[in-house]
Amino acid sequence: LGPEPQTVSIIGAGIAEGQPKPGVEKGPQAMRDAGVIDRIKEIGWQVNDCGDVHYEHVADDTPSQGGAKKPRTVGNASRILHETALREARAKRFVLTIGGDHCIAIGSISALLTARPDMCVIWVDAHADINNEDTSTSGNIHGMPVGFLMKLVNSENVPGFGFLKDTPTLKPDRIVYVGLRDIDAGERMALKQLGILAFDMHAVDKFGIGKVMEMALDHVNPYKKRPIHLSFDIDAMDPTLAPSTGTPVLGGLTFRESAFLCETVAETGMCTSMDIVEVNPTIDPDAAYQTVSIGSRLVACALGETIL
Amino acid sequence: LGPEPQTVSIIGAGIAEGQPKPGVEKGPQAMRDAGVIDRIKEIGWQVNDCGDVHYEHVADDTPSQGGAKKPRTVGNASRILHETALREARAKRFVLTIGGDHCIAIGSISALLTARPDMCVIWVDAHADINNEDTSTSGNIHGMPVGFLMKLVNSENVPGFGFLKDTPTLKPDRIVYVGLRDIDAGERMALKQLGILAFDMHAVDKFGIGKVMEMALDHVNPYKKRPIHLSFDIDAMDPTLAPSTGTPVLGGLTFRESAFLCETVAETGMCTSMDIVEVNPTIDPDAAYQTVSIGSRLVACALGETIL
Amino acid sequence: LGPEPQTVSIIGAGIAEGQPKPGVEKGPQAMRDAGVIDRIKEIGWQVNDCGDVHYEHVADDTPSQGGAKKPRTVGNASRILHETALREARAKRFVLTIGGDHCIAIGSISALLTARPDMCVIWVDAHADINNEDTSTSGNIHGMPVGFLMKLVNSENVPGFGFLKDTPTLKPDRIVYVGLRDIDAGERMALKQLGILAFDMHAVDKFGIGKVMEMALDHVNPYKKRPIHLSFDIDAMDPTLAPSTGTPVLGGLTFRESAFLCETVAETGMCTSMDIVEVNPTIDPDAAYQTVSIGSRLVACALGETIL
Ligand SMILES: [Mn+2]
Ligand SMILES: [Mn+2]
Ligand SMILES: [Mn+2]
Ligand SMILES: [Mn+2]
Ligand SMILES: [Mn+2]
Ligand SMILES: [Mn+2]
Numbered sequence A, B, C: 001l002g003p004e005p006q007t008v009s010i011i012g013a014g015i016a017e018g019q020p021k022p023g024v025e026k027g028p029q030a031m032r033d034a035g036v037i038d039r040i041k042e043i044g045w046q047v048n049d050c051g052d053v054h055y056e057h058v059a060d061d062t063p064s065q066g067g068a069k070k071p072r073t074v075g076n077a078s079r080i081l082h083e084t085a086l087r088e089a090r091a092k093r094f095v096l097t098i099g100g101d102h103c104i105a106i107g108s109i110s111a112l113l114t115a116r117p118d119m120c121v122i123w124v125d126a127h128a129d130i131n132n133e134d135t136s137t138s139g140n141i142h143g144m145p146v147g148f149l150m151k152l153v154n155s156e157n158v159p160g161f162g163f164l165k166d167t168p169t170l171k172p173d174r175i176v177y178v179g180l181r182d183i184d185a186g187e188r189m190a191l192k193q194l195g196i197l198a199f200d201m202h203a204v205d206k207f208g209i210g211k212v213m214e215m216a217l218d219h220v221n222p223y224k225k226r227p228i229h230l231s232f233d234i235d236a237m238d239p240t241l242a243p244s245t246g247t248p249v250l251g252g253l254t255f256r257e258s259a260f261l262c263e264t265v266a267e268t269g270m271c272t273s274m275d276i277v278e279v280n281p282t283i284d285p286d287a288a289y290q291t292v293s294i295g296s297r298l299v300a301c302a303l304g305e306t307i308l
Helices: A025-031 A036-042 A070-092 A104-117 A143-151 A162-166 A185-194 A201-221 A256-265 A285-302 B024-033 B036-042 B070-090 B105-117 B147-150 B161-165 B185-194 B201-220 B257-265 B285-302 C024-033 C038-043 C072-091 C104-115 C145-149 C162-166 C185-194 C200-220 C257-267 C286-302
Strands: A007-013 A046-052 A093-098 A120-125 A175-180 A197-200 A227-232 A270-279 B007-013 B046-052 B094-099 B120-125 B175-180 B198-199 B228-233 B271-277 C006-015 C047-054 C096-100 C121-125 C176-178 C197-200 C228-233 C271-277
Touching: A007 A025, A007 A036, A007 A070, A007 A104, A007 B024, A025 A036, A025 A093, A025 A270, A025 A285, A025 C185, A036 A046, A036 A285, A046 A227, A046 B161, A070 A093, A070 A104, A070 A162, A070 A227, A070 A270, A070 C072, A093 A104, A104 A143, A104 A162, A104 A227, A104 B007, A120 A201, A120 A256, A120 B147, A143 C176, A175 A201, A197 A201, A197 C006, A201 A256, A201 B257, A201 C200, A227 A285, A227 B036, A256 A285, A256 B228, A256 C200, B007 B024, B007 B070, B007 B105, B024 B036, B024 B271, B024 B285, B036 B046, B036 B147, B036 B285, B046 B070, B046 C047, B070 B094, B070 B105, B070 B161, B070 B271, B094 B105, B105 B147, B105 B228, B120 B201, B120 B257, B161 B271, B175 B201, B198 B201, B201 B257, B201 C257, B228 B285, B257 B285, B271 B285, B271 C104, B271 C145, C006 C024, C006 C072, C006 C185, C024 C096, C024 C271, C038 C047, C038 C286, C072 C096, C072 C104, C072 C162, C072 C271, C096 C104, C104 C145, C104 C271, C121 C200, C121 C257, C176 C200, C197 C200, C200 C257, C228 C257, C228 C286, C257 C286, C271 C286
Parallel strands: A007 A046, A007 A093, A093 A270, A120 A175, A120 A227, A175 A197, A227 A270, B007 B046, B007 B094, B094 B271, B120 B175, B120 B228, B175 B198, B228 B271, C006 C047, C006 C096, C096 C271, C121 C176, C121 C228, C176 C197, C228 C271
Antiparallel strands: none
């Protein structure tokens, strides 16, 4: 990051076409309404609100040959997000991308890896999101961002994703998962074959979140020299706590574990970007406020807010 | 177990006379309706559904001299369950007994110990179920299965339980408890005098479930050679999570700890039988589906289902 | 404590003027109604119920020059409580003070430190309660008890608190916090400057409650010779579990952690007094019974009730 005072660039990326449920496009506004910007300022950051990514909802956006749904819309939006994130990263800002569904990580991480080639990724999610067009049973791109970033998906065959051709490939040893508990068969195989380190909920229970984060950080950042990107899917949390999300799965992280995780990443002093995704305020509206506030709190924790 | 492919024999044991509340006899059907059989098949097991234990509801089934209630009904049913479980264990199957109240463990464990004399038991429960006729204040046999199996109850004095005369005695060093939090005074004394290792909720909080399971398995299965029977009373879980049960107690295992426990037992490769008991779908019907699905999930975990 | 049989002296201290919300004065009666006395007797203690502290609600009780609200009322009540607690402590009783808001700790701890000068304090709370008149933004005395006890507040300038002049000062190394998660800026600085050990929720998640209690006890009681006072603010618990309290904060202790904490303090054999505070049965009346019962249970745990 740049010299003091440091700046957070906020990019609203309400891209919702990576999955079928309406509402997740309202995530950025809901997070702004919940006061996330003031909260970030209170910790001592300057804030540069880049506004929202505007993109075309392509008509007749038929699936790719491989079955990826809404490829032109998502690809086009990803490219615009990529360009914005790249500009902000090159200006040495902390880049905070607020989704939208998890497809947005294609645009954000491809840009951040371009600006910060040594970067590593902590992916917090109930899901591995590492499908490709062959292994995906749904065709939803929000289940494929890691697949795209690792180039397990051949983006030349997916209309709209040509911009990925010249971006760096995310390497298997530069990503670690925390919170997994719902994995497709093809994803399980990919994780194994690529030797990707993943801490599922069994591991969180076995070791405790303290030890898990220690091992996760040691793995992706052994010499503590790499910038860290935190990609936080709110469905990593238990659905009793963050119910306003599209694909909830029983047995998730507690609020305390989630906050701890973000605090621990912040404590490294190396966290330079974050996605917060899959907050869908229209699912379970009674619980939307709770979910959105927790999302804001997690962002603040990742940016250095602490209790003591 | 036998050569591949391995088989799970499912025995429906909807015996409800070990306690006073109606409804727990519906446990086996509810678990079947929740798809437990398909779930087991998906993990790669063959399934041999032995159907339900049919038994006589003896009229005028007055308490034993010692005060055990419905002794002839429960004893008769236990003998039939014993015979079925013994046959399936001798056929080298994984024996899954679905209760019913916890009295069913008398029939299942006495049979499994006969077929597999080296077997050890992991008893997961809010309660110790080690009363005898003297210490029990209620006379409910579901509070005495460990008492019967350890022959702290003289079964010759309890009408219907004559079949236990020639079955092996469960030894105090072959059982370990996890999850205890509601113990009768007489039970407390029995645990102490017999030197039975018990991890109550205080211990789970002190050490964490990871370390507790390590210590529990080291204790009952130090050389990792003994077959393991898992007797899982759903009331071990916190009542906020599994409310459809007859004797809920505050402060229980979380879903994650319960799944972790079953996964850890499965990981040993030595688990050859399981009881799942005290799922009563008529208590708190709104929560019945949740309780039953969790029960099915725990069975799947104990049979080797994993996240990764 | 004295020779067997040991006695618990119960002091009802329904002082509510340390904060603005009515209802917390009903805490002592609610705890008595929930059967706390019988529960204590069942563990084997004799009980000496000292009844309630009667005090004057001073008319025209204008704030102190420094801004502390209702100083004469709270100060007067604190002095009466101090005298009662001192008498009971000198009679070698376990002194259980039932609040009331947390201002009551001024009276109880100042008395107990007088009778037991080596005493150390475990303060379990979402809040640090270490404000002085300058740092407090609300002027509520329930946010200042540690400030008064450490003499960060000059009690000579606060009408009603003259009695503190001759009481011992609580030293920074004789108190440890557990459960913190909502700290004012001035409090954060005080904790730092005074070098007070505090385990916030981040620490509880990092180390687990087992290790936290080990470190907390080692710190305040390294040679295991000091009497221990446990000051338990019910808002240390998560508000989903103990909602009937005036200043709830997300992300608190679970029931199991809270019970574990109290059990662990009891296990030292050195716990000789306790406050239980901020149970307000008129907030969220549907949840009052739950909150009050948990309060009673925590008292029992701190007095030696165990599962096994
Ligand atoms: Mn995701
Ligand atoms: Mn997800
Ligand atoms: Mn049981
Ligand atoms: Mn039970
Ligand atoms: Mn307090
Ligand atoms: Mn408090």
